[in-house]
Amino acid sequence: MRKMKDSGVEWVGEIPEHWEVHKIKNNFKIISGSGFDIRLQGNSSGEIPICKASDISKAGHYLTSSENYLSYSQSIANGFKIIPKGSILFAKIGEAMRKNRRTLTCVQCGADNNCQAIVPNNIISNYSYYIMLCVDISLFDNNGTIPCINNSKFKNSKFPYPPIEEQEKISAYLDEKCGYIDNIISGLKKQTDLLAEYKKALITETVTKGLNKDVKMKDSGIEWIGKMPAHWQMKKLKYIAELSPHCDFSKISAETEIEYLPMEYIKNGYYIHNSGKYSEVPDSLTPFESGDIVFAKVTPCFENGNIAIMNNIGVGSSELYVIRPYAINRMFIFFWLQNSGFIHKAVYSMTGMGGLKRVPSQFINNLPVLLPPAEEQEKISTYLDEKCKTIDKIISDKKRQIQTIEDYKKSLIYEVVTGKKEI
Numbered sequence: 001m002r003k004m005k006d007s008g009v010e011w012v013g014e015i016p017e018h019w020e021v022h023k024i025k026n027n028f029k030i031i032s033g034s035g036f037d038i039r040l041q042g043n044s045s046g047e048i049p050i051c052k053a054s055d056i057s058k059a060g061h062y063l064t065s066s067e068n069y070l071s072y073s074q075s076i077a078n079g080f081k082i083i084p085k086g087s088i089l090f091a092k093i094g095e096a097m098r099k100n101r102r103t104l105t106c107v108q109c110g111a112d113n114n115c116q117a118i119v120p121n122n123i124i125s126n127y128s129y130y131i132m133l134c135v136d137i138s139l140f141d142n143n144g145t146i147p148c149i150n151n152s153k154f155k156n157s158k159f160p161y162p163p164i165e166e167q168e169k170i171s172a173y174l175d176e177k178c179g180y181i182d183n184i185i186s187g188l189k190k191q192t193d194l195l196a197e198y199k200k201a202l203i204t205e206t207v208t209k210g211l212n213k214d215v216k217m218k219d220s221g222i223e224w225i226g227k228m229p230a231h232w233q234m235k236k237l238k239y240i241a242e243l244s245p246h247c248d249f250s251k252i253s254a255e256t257e258i259e260y261l262p263m264e265y266i267k268n269g270y271y272i273h274n275s276g277k278y279s280e281v282p283d284s285l286t287p288f289e290s291g292d293i294v295f296a297k298v299t300p301c302f303e304n305g306n307i308a309i310m311n312n313i314g315v316g317s318s319e320l321y322v323i324r325p326y327a328i329n330r331m332f333i334f335f336w337l338q339n340s341g342f343i344h345k346a347v348y349s350m351t352g353m354g355g356l357k358r359v360p361s362q363f364i365n366n367l368p369v370l371l372p373p374a375e376e377q378e379k380i381s382t383y384l385d386e387k388c389k390t391i392d393k394i395i396s397d398k399k400r401q402i403q404t405i406e407d408y409k410k411s412l413i414y415e416v417v418t419g420k421k422e423i
Helices: 053-059 072-077 095-097 125-133 151-155 165-207 330-336 340-349 361-365 376-416
Strands: 005-007 014-016 020-023 028-030 048-051 088-091 104-105 116-118 158-161 217-219 228-229 235-236 241-243 255-259 274-279 284-288 293-295 307-309 314-316 320-325 368-371
Touching: 028 088, 028 151, 048 053, 048 072, 053 088, 053 095, 053 104, 088 095, 088 125, 104 125, 116 125, 116 165, 125 165, 125 376, 165 330, 165 340, 165 376, 228 340, 241 361, 284 320, 293 330, 307 330, 320 330, 320 361, 330 368
Parallel strands: 255 314
Antiparallel strands: 005 014, 020 158, 028 116, 088 104, 088 116, 217 228, 235 368, 241 320, 255 274, 284 314, 293 307, 293 320
């Protein structure tokens, strides 16, 4: 076993005795991004890719392309510093910074002002990538209203520096091991994606065609629904459920615990419990009562299935719709609002500027809903509830497997780049 010494860096701990500790500024040049005029965005080809935080998230280990390109002369004219191939790129501001995602550039590029790069000097690029995966950028937050990296603190921070030949050996070892791990993770993610798609297809088929495969069908008269069972009816949502119903908060006090539901707390038919106390309900929030169905009205949360049936009285984000069924089985319409045809049609109806588009309330009120007889609604709801819970459990188990493997990968990288694991 090789001899170890204290690195003097808290997050690093002990390192091999012959390794050194360097400041970031001694082995890296920092290149910050520049403001990216929206009028220049949207070009899918060109000489220089201009990267955003979203490009870093999508890239993974190696960045080879971007959603936006400029010519070399445009890049220089608009103040972009050219980031050389072999640099480490990461977000430096906002929630994207806290996600701690990194990528290694395989092409020269530019970056918008939410990102920055470090250019390795006398250090292997790939080793730099792996060591930077272990550096928590949020430790260098400027502690302002908006999270943002303090480069003065960052460049004076320290990291372990093995001899070049060991850096190369570490890089090759981690490439092999992480490549194998990533293939396993990729396979599990494909399985979860397929299960999620199967669940959507199952819901869509069942709420529009029923459980009896031999039932007589008729044309619904609506393209995205197609044929429907001949004995079913159709009504607009406004005649079977109330949109934005009245909620009685008259009895709440400063000690009353009610549900508080941010939009991101609704996931795939479930919600995360988050109670709070209010002496009065803020007008800016959306009220709901137990049994109400809440779902996101804004993209991309709407498409992602942010919908749930509430078990408590409470308030949620202003970007939520609330539906209270009165002439239809609650679970049946809950599943109806998850069918692919409705979702695609609703997305097409969205209005608003830029990325923040919403499903109009008029579209929801006038939404056509298929109505089986009450007994059939109950059977369909029970069937889908059982099937979807089974699918969701399998998906959840696979996601736990993915998280366990990703945690192992992080631990492996840390052990190797800090010299605790000898290779």
